[in-house]
Amino acid sequence: MAKDVRIEQLWIPDSLDAPDAADFLAAVEVGRKVRMQTWGSDDLAYTPLEKLLELADPYERQVILVAKVDGEIVGAVDIALPLTDNLDLAEFTLDILPEFQRQGVGRQLLQAAEHLARSEGRTLILVDTNHPGASLHEFEKAQLVPGSGQGFVPLESREVEFARKTGYTLQHIEQFSSCALPLDTKLVADLQAEAEEANNGRYRLHHWTDRCPDEWLEAVAVLENLAGAAVDPSLETPIEQGMVFDGGILREAEEVTIAQGRRTVVTAVEHLASGSLVGLTTISVLAHRPDVVFQDDTLVLQEHRGNKLGLLIKVANMERLTEQFPDARVIYTWNAPENRYLLTVNQQLGFTTAGVTGIWQKELPSLKASVS
Secondary structure, three states: OOOOEEEEEOOOOOOOOOOOOHHHHHHHHHHHHHHHHHHOOOOOOOOHHHHHHHOOOOOEEEEEEEEEEOOEEEEEEEEEEEOOOOOOEEEEEEEEOHHHOOOOHHHHHHHHHHHHHHHOOOOEEEEEEEEEHHHHHHOOOOEEOOOOOOOOEEOOOHHHHHHHHOOOEEEEEEEEEEEEOOOOHHHHHHHHHHHHHHHOOOEEEEEEEOOOOHHHHHHHHHHHHHHHHOOOOOOEOOOOOOOOOOHHHHHHHHHHHHHOOOEEEEEEEEEOOOOEEEEEEEEEEOOOOOOEEEEEEEEEOHHHOOOOHHHHHHHHHHHHHHHHOOOOOEEEEEEOOOOHHHHHHHHHHOOEEEEEEEEEEEEOOOHHHHHO
16 A cells, blocks of 8 residues: 555646646656557657647536555546536546555545545546557456457456456447558559549538538538537547537637647548538648647448449548648547448458457535435
8 A cells, every 4th residue: 555645636837847846747747658568659748738738628627636656646637527518427547656656546546536535426437448469368268348349358357357356337438440551552543443433422521621612511511410419439539428519619619629730631522413521531630749630530321332432532541641741640530349341441450459448437425315
């Protein structure tokens, strides 16, 4: 057991060179070291500036609690509180330095985070555990399968053991994949030919970066609402239920993203006969990490599937990404394991499985319930 663990709320500085920024920098470094331990690289870690920019998100309030031992930050929990929808929800990201794991630090931080979430009226907690591909083979015999969907997390891993002991239930799995950039030129030509043969000139691609053209704004809002309306296994990174988009909200979201310094590369597909947008795919480029990019939602309307439109728009968007952001060397994505369609498309593009993320849930009694 770690002695004398102090839990306190992290002060968020105005800038990274402010005299009071030391704790913030130390907390971000804890996150980086944990990702190095898990994935063997810091591709998925925030830079301090990226984290500072993210904390200004108007759709989500973030509170960070830290654990200190002898005055040094050895763990942190990021508590994300949605402000426009899912108002009963809090999402935790818990990071403990490798040398302080299994010493009770994580449990103390988690309890403090749950207490804070309850005081904010949040009763549904989500937390994730991350498992690199190598660990899945190592633990193949003992698997924990989620309540819904497919896939598994390794039952005997430290993270799974901790989540179960602290009262969390595994809800679902997301498969985590990566692909090296740029794509091979011959591969691109072959895949484009395959997709174009299947859709037979019935569709047209449209591209934009950062801001959607006015003419497609409402059509994109409709697609985003369809993406959020149900957890559809054909979706890549489905939007959490609750947010209803219109053109105005989409414009606001674009401005928030731009203010954070992030770039968004989009390819949409129009059905020529009806003149309507029937699919889109989005890639996000971070402000201060141009070598690592993230595949966001990919959606093709049900009635237009079977025409290789997912392949068509993803190949085109990855090519545009490389043209506009030549420093990008790797793209990451998360998919539900039951999403065979997009997993197959990703495999064709050269994505390989890097691991899985387990999404865990816990329902807290509300403060009102516990008072009565």
